[in-house]
Amino acid sequence: MKAWLLRFFQDEQGLTMVEYAIAGALVTVAAVGAFTNLGNAVVTRITALVAAVNT
16 A cells, blocks of 8 residues: 555656646636737727728
């Protein structure tokens, strides 16, 4: 049992998968934030253009 516990705590393969999952989640959150800001900027610009054309 002691040998199994030592192997379990020394195994870093599972930790690597967790790191990749966290990195993937951070990239996803950053992408969603960037596209949300881009969408808001496009809506603002189009609204300004429509207002300029209507005057």
